[in-house]
Amino acid sequence: MHAKQLIEENNLKRNQLTEENEKYYEDMLIYIRTHLFISEQQTEELVMELLDHLIEAQEAGKSAQDVFGDDPKTYCDDMIKHLPKEKGKSAAVFIGYLILQFLGFFALASGAVTIIASFFTQVNPSIAIGSSLLTFIIDAGVIFAAIAFIFVWIRRSMFKRSNKIKDGIVIGSISAFTMAIFIFCPRLMPSFGYRIEIGGYDYLLAGLAIMVISKIINRKFQITQ
Amino acid sequence: MNMAMRSQLLKGILEGCILSIIHKESVYGYELSQKLQAFGLNDVSEGSIYPILLRLQKEQFIEGEMRPSPTGPKRKYYKTTEKGLEALIAFQQEWNSIQKPVETIINWGLN
DSSP states (O other): OOHHHHHHHHHHHGGGSOHHHHHHHHHHHHHHHTOTTBOHHHHHHHHHHHHHHHHHHHHTTOOHHHHHOSOHHHHHHHHHTTSOBOOHHHHHHHHHHHHHHHHHHHHHHHHHHHHHHHHHSOOOOEEEHHHHHHHHHHHHHHHHHHHHHHHHHHHHHTTSOOOHHHHHHHHHHHHHHHHHHHHHHHHHSOOOSOEEEOOHHHHHHHHHHHHHHHHHHHHHHTSOO | OOHHHHHHHHHHHHHHHHHHHHHHSOEEHHHHHHHHHHTTOTTSOGGGHHHHHHHHHHTTSEEEEEEEOTTSSEEEEEEEOHHHHHHHHHHHHHHHHHHHHHHHHHHHHHO
16 A cells, blocks of 8 residues: 555554544654655554554553553654665655746746746846856755754654644744845845846746646656655 | 653564554554554553554555554555564564563562
C-alpha cells in the first residue's frame, strides 16, 4: 500500500481511539512524522502498525500508556533510529518539485502585480537577471529554513505541556521575519546582471508553463499521489 | 530491579525470543505480543517489540509483508529470512553456553 493511502486510512482509523489514547497516539504520530529524512513509506507502515496494535489493545481494556510505556519520546527515538533514511533520489525530486512550484507561484504573482500596477502607474518592464535570480534563491532558502525550524519546534514541544502563548510568539515571529525578507530583499538588492525586458503577460505565461511542467513531473514521479 | 538494568538485560534476550516465534510461524505485531505474554513474559511492555522488529528488519533477519488477517483488516506479517535463521541458531548456541553457568553463579552467590 502506498504511503498516501496509509495516511488516509490512519486518519479514519484514529477515530476509533478513546480521547486519552488518541492524544497519546497523536503526539507520537506528529513526533515521528516531523523527522523529515526518514523514509515516508516505512514511517507510515510503522505508525499504522502502532495504531492497529493500540486499537486491539484498547478493545482488551488497555491504555496507550500500558502499551507504549511512560516515556514516549525515548520510545519513539528508539524506533526512529532504526528506520531507513529516505532515498537521496526521491528527496531530491521532492525538493526540486517544491522549488519549481515556488518558482511558478512567484512568476504568476509577479505577472498579476505587474499587470494590475500598469493600470495605475508607469511600470518599468526591464529586470536584471542576476539580482532577480539571487532574490529568488534567498526567498526560497528562507522559506525552507522557516519550514524546517517550525518542524523542529513542533517536534520539541511534543510530549510536554506546551505553552500556547510561547508557541504562538515563536511561530508568529518566524512568519513575520519570512514576510520581511520577501518584501525588503527585492528593494534592497542592488541590481546587477544582464537586463531583459519582461512584461506582466510574459510572467503569467512563464508561470503557467512552469506549473504545467511541475504537474507533469508530479504525475511521472507520483510525488503527491 | 530498576528499569535501565532490566531493559539492558531483556533487549538481547527478547530479540532471540521474537526471532524464534517469527521463525515458528508468521505473525503480526499484536499477535506477537500476545504470544510472548502467553509464554509468561508478562512484564514486557507490549510496545517494546516494535523497536526490536525494526532492528531485526534493518539487519535483514526478518521481512514484513502486508496481507489480510483472519479477522479481515490488513496487517504486516513477519517471517524470518535465511540470514535470520542463521542468527537464531547462533543465538541458541550462545544462550545454551551461558544459561547454566549464569544460573549456577547467581545461586552460588546468594547462598
